[in-house]
Amino acid sequence: MNRFMAFMERKVMPVTQKVAAQRHLLAVRNGVLSTLPLTIVGSFFVIFLNLPIEGYNDWIAPFRDILDVPFRFTVGLMALYASFGVGASLAASYNLSQLNAGFLSVLAFLISTVVPIKIDQPVKGVIDAGRYISIGDLGAASLFGAIVTSLIAVEIYHFLIKRNISIKLPESVPPAVANSFTALIPTVVVALLFWGIRYGLGFDLNTIITTIISPLQSILVGNSLIGGLLTVFFIVFFWSFGIHGPAILDPLIRPMWDTAILANMDKFAFSGNAHQLPNLFTEQFLQWFVWIGGAGSTLALAILFMFSKAKFLKDLGRLSVIPGLFNINEPIIFGAPIVMNPILIIPFIITPIVTTIISYFATISGLVPLMMAKLPFTVLSPIAAVISTDWSIAAGLLVIINFIISLIIYSNFAD
Structure with missing residues (x-):
């Protein structure tokens, strides 16, 4: 075990830290996360x-x-909002104008994804003749296309500015005006490039990207137990060595998570039936049923520590239990510590795997509905589970059952 931990610390941690700090991956994570207030507000309207x-x-x-x-x-x-967020986030890492980059990203996304619909004959009382765009092209289904086109657009912007291929005005010109003209040539290049790809070559970039991603997405955030367990395992595995698990996986899985819950919300808005939704392993499924107290289901450990004979553990438990109730567990992860602790790592990994399996079968059996809302992660788990499953009391009971199971598992390792 010591050799394995030494290997992880020496070889794996530096690589994962570099991956987590990679500018494009950070831009994807931060850009998608920037849409969180919108999805939460949208969730409340669905409810x-x-x-x-x-x-x-x-x-x-x-x-x-x-x-x-x-x-x-x-x-x-x-997807429209995410394109702006990803572009602005990547521009910040290059010290470019985030506003210009955001607009370029939206432009690239719209040209490559949305085809205006021409209606020659008006439908009386419904729609007039003219050209329209469908908001269906701007939602969750186009999220990956928005990410890729945004990254490409900002890289073009960065390439041109770095090589001084831009219009420069005298210093006496107000900065806002100067910045607008600086982005003029990049705007022309981005518009022509994506227009040529979409309409000249007839290449639907968004559809191609979605098709490529779909198999992986269906495994990790669809209804595959193996995929759900892989996600849970890697998150707690990285945390076990002091690496922020979600920070490593976020650039890949967060767009999938968001696409999954948004698809559930959209379907629920039409059907009103939370038992018949497309995606089981959403982030909310893990948040409310599995991460009770945070990654590794550590609220149970905090409570056990409160009754420990060791004064340090008792104090740590008292300190950690309140944050744990609101799903914040860094105090106990680094205070116990669980990180690099060969004893506590075992229940830290096993517990969420067990509760994931239990929650999966409770859901596919129809005892518990699927997730149809996205609430803030600091909501108390039983309450959030009830609300997020269309007010299912069974979901709240499942959280309590999983918590009791967590207590039983951790009690065999907590002194």
């Missing part, structure tokens, strides 16, 4: 539109289309 109260649906029926608007312009346009 509000489907409250499990008798007669509620009939009562809001005349206003449903109006009440649905905030959801459509938050969750429904997620």
Whole structure:
């Protein structure tokens, strides 16, 4: 075990830290995370539109289309917002104008993804003749295309600015005006490039990227138990060695997580049935059923420490239990420590694997609905699980059962 830990510290940790700090991966993680307020607000509107109260649906029926608007312009346009966020984040690492980069990213995404629909004959009372775009092209299904086109657009911007291929105005010109002209040539290049690819070559970049990613996405965030267990294992495995697991996996899996929960939310908004949603292993599934107290389900360990005979562990338990209730567990991960601890690493990895399996079978059996909302991670797990599964009491009971299982497993390793 000591040799293995030494190997991890010497060989693996430096590599993972470099990966976590890579500018493009950071841009993807930060850009997608920047859309979090929108998805949370959109989630509340989904919940509000489907409250499990008798007669509620009939009562809001005349206003449903109006009440649905905030959801459509938050969750429904997620790829559009993410394209700006990813582009601005990558530009910041190059010390470029984040505003210009964000606009270029949105431009590249729209040209390569959205084909305007021409309607020659108006539909009376519904739509007039003209050209329109579908907001369906700007949602979760296009998230990966938005990420790739944004990265390419900003790299073009960086390439041209670095080589002074831009219009420079005198220093007396206001900075806002000068920056606009600086981005003029990059804008022309980005527009022509993506226009040529989409309409000249007929190459649908967004569809190609989505097709390539789909098999991996269906494994990791679809309904595959193996994929869910792999995600859980790698997160706690990296944490065991002091490496922020989600920081390593985020650039790859967060867009998949967000696509998955947004697809669930969109389907639920139409059907109102949380048992018939497309994706089981969303981030929220892990957050509420598995990460009880944080990665590794450490709330149980904090409570066990509160009754320890060792004063240090008792104090650590008291210090960690309140943050743990709100799913913040860095105090106990680094305080116990769990990091590099050959004894506590075992339950830290085993516990979430066991609760993932239990939660998976509880869901596919129909006892617990799937996740249809995205709440802040600091909400108490039983409450969040109930709300996120369309007010399912069974989901709250599952959290309590998983917590008891966590207590049993950790009690065999906590002194």
